[in-house]
Amino acid sequence: MTERIVIAGAGHAAGQLVGSLKQQAYAGEIILIGDEAYLPYQRPPLSKKFLSGDLSAERLYVKPHDFYEDPQIRTCLETRIVRIDRSAKTIKTDDGNSIPYDKLILALGSRVRRLPIDGADLEGVHYLRSIADVEGIREEMRSRNNAVIIGAGYIGLEVAAVIRQLGLDVTVIEMADRVMSRVVSPEVSDFYQTEHSTRGVKLRLSTGTKALVGDVRVNAVETVDGELIPADFVVIGVGILPNTELASDAGITVEDGIVVDDRCQTNDPDIYAVGDCTSHPNSIYGRRLRLESVHNALEQAKTAVNNICGNETHYSQVPWFWSDQYDLKLQIAGLSTGYDEVVIRGDPADRSFACLYLKDGRLIATDAVNSPREFVQSKALIAARARIDSNTLANTDLQLKDMLL
Incomplete structure (x- = not known):
């Protein structure tokens, strides 16, 4: 059989x-x-x-x-x-x-995690998880002017970047006091907040969403601090x-x-x-x-x-993730939870830099913005659980791969 x-x-x-x-x-x-x-x-x-x-x-x-x-x-x-x-x-x-x-x-x-708020079932309210979801959002993008994005994680900011580049007005609402707060350092958050703001995205940080407003179709988003933001459609990305x-x-x-x-x-x-x-x-x-x-x-x-199939294999690898926003590629190696020191390699003003996280002297994670070499080389250091002096890590005259002894 x-x-x-x-x-x-x-x-x-x-x-x-x-x-x-x-x-x-x-x-x-x-x-x-x-x-x-x-x-x-x-x-x-x-x-x-x-x-x-x-x-x-x-x-x-x-x-x-x-x-x-x-x-x-x-x-x-x-x-x-x-x-x-x-x-x-x-x-x-x-x-x-x-x-x-x-x-x-x-x-x-x-x-998707759904928002349990009034108006969540109105027409024009979208989540993004499938091909069908994207087709619905695309239809809105072709015929509407004002988009509100709820959530400033990867999905929310990627959607905001795409929609803004098409010329629509975009507002992003985020409960935390900075974007991508769950996954990146304040330095990286600040960099991305500047990028989005410079391109015309309106950021509403440190505020939650109280309700989605409208009769049959959404026409506004009410924040917990009382602001009413016009919305022709809404995209929710809260995990x-x-x-x-x-x-x-x-x-x-x-x-x-x-x-x-x-x-x-x-x-x-x-x-x-x-x-x-x-x-x-x-x-x-x-x-x-x-x-x-x-x-x-x-x-x-x-x-x-x-x-x-009988080929004994054991899984344990350095996690990695990425996000594309405008002409910026964010590549994340490792998990920064519990870090006690941050080292910046390069200059954020050059739009190419890396943020390295240490815990007890060990490199545990890296956020690399338009820095693929730093991303790749840091993965090896994280896997090796390398202990490296922070001054050495910050020295861009040295490549990260040369720090692995």
């Missing part, structure tokens, strides 16, 4: 899972189940080049459509898994089907939540994500999990991490497939 792997989820990680299984010459059946109407595609470009129209939908896909025409692969799109029966080793879908598995891989991803309910309902351990080991295996030896929905042990930082990162999703997918 042919072995079968069922992949729950059809996002970026799922596309990598199928590709890796084929690469490993897996001989069994592969069933891919996802609730969207699309085959696996990349999400990062959605708020960047796809929103701006510089990237076509065809180029979003992880693999060309004919890749999935392989008789070994079966796709079930617009299908939701409602239950995992671990004892019977089956999953049940919302159309009533029961599908057996030998191995199940949970690539469930995440969903994401991991999709873990299917796993927890099945008795799979969940603690801020589906708990996996460094082989991407859950507490059920026949069930693996990868991507945004997981919490994994990281030896570099000495703690469990739940990462919202494409790199993490892809590398975990490769790790899970290796282990399923």
Whole structure:
């Protein structure tokens, strides 16, 4: 009897899972189940080049459509898994089907965090997580003038940059006192605030959103401090939540994500999990991490497939992320949580610099703005848990790679 792997989820990680299984010459059946109407595609470009129209939908896909025409692969799109029966080793879908598995891989991803405020269901209010979401926002961009973005994280600022470059009026509302406060230093926040303000984006920091105003369609946003901001449409980007309910309902351990080991295996030896929905042990930082990162999703997918196919692999890597805003590429290596010292390499006035974070003398993270070399070289230093004097780090006459002894 042919072995079968069922992949729950059809996002970026799922596309990598199928590709890796084929690469490993897996001989069994592969069933891919996802609730969207699309085959696996990349999400990062959605708020960047796809929103701006510089990237076509065809180029979003992880693999060309004919890749999935392989008789070994079966796709079930617009299908939701409602239950995992671990004892019977089956999953049940919302159309009533029961599908057996030998191995199940949970690539469930995440969903947008929704704002529980008055007016959130008005027409013209958007979130950004899917191709369909972007198509709705694009339609607004073609016919409206005033955009309000709620949230000044990666998504909010990337959307603000795209919309502003098209000539629309843009206001960004953020509860924190600086942009991207969860992920970058005050120095990097200040730099990006200046960039957005210089280009005409109006920033409303240290204020929350009280309500979205309108009858059928939104026409304004009311802040908690009483300001009424005109809005022809609104885009909300206030974070994401991991999709873990299917796993927890099945008795799979969940603690801020589906708990996996460094082989991407859950507490059920026949069930693996990868991507945004997981919490994994990281030896570099000495703690469990739940990462919202494409790199993490892809590398975990490769790790899970290796282990399923009998090639023992242990996952622990330096996390990394990126954001494109205007002509600025922000690349982040590592996690800066708990840093006690910051070193700046280069001059922000040159629009090319790096912010390096240390904790107890060790480099733990780097924010690199238009500095790809600093980004790449700092990853190696972080992985090595290198101790480097801050004065040495600040010396731009020395390359970071030369500091790794």
